[in-house]
Amino acid sequence: MSELIDMQNISLKAAEMVEEGRVHKDLYSDPAIFEEELDKVFNNTWVFVGHASEVPEAGSFKTAYIGRQPVILSRDRKMNLHVLQNRCRHRGATVCEARKGKTKAFTCPYHGWGYGLDGSLRALPKPEEYDGVFDKSELPLESLRVETYQGMVFATFRDDIEPLEDFLGGAKKWIDLFMKQGGGYPVKVLGEHRFNFPGNWKIQLENTTDAYHFPIVHKSFVTSLDDATADIFDFLDGEGFVEDLGNGHSVMVMIPQLVDLEEDLDQPIPARFEKLAQELRNEGKTEDEVKKLVRAAHGTGFNLNLFPNVSCSMAFFRVLRPVSVGETEIQHVALGGEGAPAPFNRKRMRLHEHFQGPMGFGTPDDGEAWERVQKGSMAGNDGWILVNRGMNNLHQSKDGNVAGSVCSETGMRGAYRQYKKMMAAGEEK
Amino acid sequence: MKSNTQLLAQVIEFIGYEADLLDHKGYQEWLSLWTESGLYIVPADLNEMDYLNTLNLAMDDADMRRMRVARLENGESVSAISVGDTVRMMSRVRVLEAGDDLVIARCAMTLNELRHGKLVTYPANVEYSLKPSADGFKLEQKVVKLLHADGFLRTVSFIF
Ligand code: FES
Ligand SMILES: [Fe+2]
Numbered sequence: 392m393s394e395l396i397d398m399q400n401i402s403l404k405a406a407e408m409v410e411e412g413r414v415h416k417d418l419y420s421d422p423a424i425f426e427e428e429l430d431k432v433f434n435n436t437w438v439f440v441g442h443a444s445e446v447p448e449a450g451s452f453k454t455a456y457i458g459r460q461p462v463i464l465s466r467d468r469k470m471n472l473h474v475l476q477n478r479c480r481h482r483g484a485t486v487c488e489a490r491k492g493k494t495k496a497f498t499c500p501y502h503g504w505g506y507g508l509d510g511s512l513r514a515l516p517k518p519e520e521y522d523g524v525f526d527k528s529e530l531p532l533e534s535l536r537v538e539t540y541q542g543m544v545f546a547t548f549r550d551d552i553e554p555l556e557d558f559l560g561g562a563k564k565w566i567d568l569f570m571k572q573g574g575g576y577p578v579k580v581l582g583e584h585r586f587n588f589p590g591n592w593k594i595q596l597e598n599t600t601d602a603y604h605f606p607i608v609h610k611s612f613v614t615s616l617d618d619a620t621a622d623i624f625d626f627l628d629g630e631g632f633v634e635d636l637g638n639g640h641s642v643m644v645m646i647p648q649l650v651d652l653e654e655d656l657d658q659p660i661p662a663r664f665e666k667l668a669q670e671l672r673n674e675g676k677t678e679d680e681v682k683k684l685v686r687a688a689h690g691t692g693f694n695l696n697l698f699p700n701v702s703c704s705m706a707f708f709r710v711l712r713p714v715s716v717g718e719t720e721i722q723h724v725a726l727g728g729e730g731a732p733a734p735f736n737r738k739r740m741r742l743h744e745h746f747q748g749p750m751g752f753g754t755p756d757d758g759e760a761w762e763r764v765q766k767g768s769m770a771g772n773d774g775w776i777l778v779n780r781g782m783n784n785l786h787q788s789k790d791g792n793v794a795g796s797v798c799s800e801t802g803m804r805g806a807y808r809q810y811k812k813m814m815a816a817g818e819e820k
Numbered sequence: 821m822k823s824n825t826q827l828l829a830q831v832i833e834f835i836g837y838e839a840d841l842l843d844h845k846g847y848q849e850w851l852s853l854w855t856e857s858g859l860y861i862v863p864a865d866l867n868e869m870d871y872l873n874t875l876n877l878a879m880d881d882a883d884m885r886r887m888r889v890a891r892l893e894n895g896e897s898v899s900a901i902s903v904g905d906t907v908r909m910m911s912r913v914r915v916l917e918a919g920d921d922l923v924i925a926r927c928a929m930t931l932n933e934l935r936h937g938k939l940v941t942y943p944a945n946v947e948y949s950l951k952p953s954a955d956g957f958k959l960e961q962k963v964v965k966l967l968h969a970d971g972f973l974r975t976v977s978f979i980f
Contacts, residue, residue, distance in 0.1 A: 490970070582875025584864060587972040611897035615887040720972050725875045733873060740875045745884070750862060750877040752891055755975035759899035762936070 406815035409807045412779030416768040419591035419776075425716035432699050432813050433458030437538070437545040437558050439701035439710060440464050440474055444542060444579040444729060445491060450508060453491040456712050457546060462535065463487050463497070464544060467508040474537045474546035475510040480530040497532070506532050541570050542578060543701075543708075561636035561792060565695045569703040571652040574687030574735060575680075576728030580708075581740055584723040584748025588758045590765035592700075592713035593810070595721060598757065599696040599704060600633050600643035600802025602626065603780065608760050612752040615745075620663050631692075631797030633781075634788045639698025639809025641802030649692025656682050664688060670734035684735050687728075688742070696802055698809050707743060717765055723747040723754070778803040824915070831925045832913050834950065834957045839908050839929075842979050847889040850979070854959045855951055856882050861963045862980055866970060877969065877976075892977065899977040904934035906978050910946075922960065923950045929964070931980060940974055943967040 405424045408415035418424060440455040441464045452465040454477060461477035463486075477485045479499040486497040486506060496513060497506045504515045510532035515521070535546040538555035540563065545555050556563065570578050588595075598604070606613070606627060613621050626645040633643045644650060656679070660668045664685045671681045690706025702709045708724040725743040727736035746753035768776070781799025788794040795801035841850045854860075862877040871879060880888055892900045908931040917924040924947070931942040949961035964980040966973070 582864060584875070584877060585972045586975055588975065608898065611891040611894065611900070614894065614896055615891060737873060740873075741879065744876055744879055748864070748877055749973040749975045752887070752897075755899040755977045756897055758975035759902060759977075766936075 406811050409811040409814075411804060411808075412782055413775040413777055414807055416771075416774045416776055418593060419765055419768045420716060422716045425591075425713065427814065429458040429713065431816060432810065433713070434460075434548050435813060435816075436549070436552065436699065437547050437555050438699065439543060439697065439708075440546050441544050442542050442578075442580050442708065442724070443472065443539060443544055444577070446472065448493065450493045450495060451491070452487065452489075452494060452497075452508070454487055454489065457535075457548070458713065461485055462546065463532075464546075465497075465508045465510075471509070472537050472539065472544060473509050474535040474544070475506075475532040476535070478532070479504055480512065480532065481515075486532065510534050541566050558638055559640070559697070560638055561634075561790060562638075562640040562642070562695060562697055564790070565636070565642050565693065566703060568651055568693075569691050569695060572687045572690050572706060572726065573728040574652075574684040574731060576731040578726050579729035581725040581727040581736060581743075583725065584743075584751075584754075585720065586723075586749040586754070586758070587714070587718060587720045588761050589718055590761045591716060592711050592719045594761045594764050595709075595711045595719055596696070596699065596806055597778070597803045598761065599694050599702040599709065600641050601798075601800070602631065602633070602643055602645055603798040603800075604757075604760065605645075608756045609753050611756065612746060615752055617662055619661055627798050629797065632788070632794045633797060633799050633801040634790070634792045634794040635801050635805035636792060637805070639806045640696060641805045642693055642695045643797065643802055644693040645797060646692025649689055652687050652689070652691060653683075656686060658682075658686065660685050664738070667734055667738045671732055674732050674734065676732065684732070688735060688738050690742075696806065698806050706739065707747060778807065824918070827918055827923065828913065828915055830956070831915055831923065831948075831950065835910050835913060835925070835927055835946075835948065838959075839910050843906050843908055845892075847893060847979070851885060851889055853957075854882065854885065858882065858885075858959050859961050860885055860959075860979075861961065862969075863963065863965060864969055866965055871963075877966075877973075878980075888979065892979070897977060899975060902936070903977045904936075907932045921951065923952060923957070924948070925950065929980075933978065935974070942973075942980070944980065946980075 408418050438457045441453050445453050446464055446466040449466055449468045449470060452463055455462050455464055463475045463477050465473045477487055479486050481502055481504050484499055484501040486499045505513045507513050512527045512530045535548055536550055537546050540555055540559055613624050623646055630647045631644045635641050668681050668685050671684055695703040700711050707726055710722040712720040714720055725740055727739045748754055778800040781795035785793050785795050860880040861871050864875050864877045868874040891897050908929055910927050910929050912928040915925045926947050929944045929946050933940045944967060945965040947963040950957040951960045
């Protein structure tokens, strides 16, 4: 009985720790709240598991996580996508440990049960002892509900929540714009960087639409750029904005002239891309194609944060996975064009290496800042994190959403509003 | 062409010298060890050999190496400032190819970093392509194959 009461107190606590404009620091460090987040947030909404280009052919698969739960994204012979719980129905071993690959079946290493790409239990050694006990059709790998948008694959344990497109809502327009960076080719995953930081997942969630930190934390990156590019990254005084897209999603437009990569195709080619342009010309590309590809190579001028675990960030996906209350794993997924000229994809990878990942010129400094937030949040018995920047300086966006200046904390407030709603669910009895 | 022991001794000496420079942040001297065409590579995918057409953790040509060193030295990077010391152990050195124009060698490395009071260890295989010159070797390529490139690394504000 007393345990039950404790649980309820904790639940109420998490939701009450989020106010409009501030959140309590215990949200970063209370292990009980963390466990509850996995149940109430990650097990209750659409979670990004990968991009369709990561499983291009029949038999392709990759492994991923939804919160604490291991899953497999697979493509069957009819090219349908499946997200399967990575748990053998016999005694529960994971049936796949590879990051990605191609296979005909998932065979459990423990007693040899074999599952098809759609999860169906196909065969098991010496089946006689199961005669009359169960039928194979009763024990497939359990499937999750899967839906995709623009090749982004999401899954959920819930059969009764809204369709993915409704959940993405106002974010869809921005995903469409984001995918234009294929330069006329379908967007394709080129590889990924994986790293972790000793801090809570929400610190990362906040970061995607935090322009305020950029000139401070990323000074050494900006210094490494040519002057014209450095000017582009000097966006705090520009025309950018942050818009709350609903359902916890938000967009931060840093470089408005790079919102639509199919516009302004007559801009002169920046010095940074002159070599790429020449390589494309050498491959026989027309000047129009060269301009289109060069413009796409920049990536978009905005970061789109999709609650709770993925962002479309300028030129890459940033995927987070909560590991424990004080540890988060991050993937920086590099994107290029399927069938695009090799120099284009090479340039995209070199740009990715320049800023992203554990050895980039940007990420280690972000990581240092996030680690400091986690450490600092341990100071004092009581304390609040401020997310109230620009709260009284809001306007209505063209799409009718609440928006603030580019370095306002409008996006974070949107994410925490969704968080609060989900953490409070089931409390109103 | 020298005897194998002599060559091995020279390679070991070079690897030790380079490691000492990096541990003691002698970055400008380290830059001068390279040929202009040299590539410093830390692969993200250990199965891929086509480094130019693959995403790496680092793929530095001469410009990127200079920029990387500038970042570590100019005091603007909060992570570079707060990185502690590194100590690397280089061992199990083997010469794989001993051409007149290029010597290829491989060794084991354990790099230890103290970071925010915690010890982080990076084991790796390191592959060197060395160009013999009048005053020793120049680095034509260095590939650092981190044992846990496949897992989740901590962020890095030093040079492997
Ligand atoms: S646990 Fe998978 S076959 Fe026994
Ligand atoms: Fe950042």
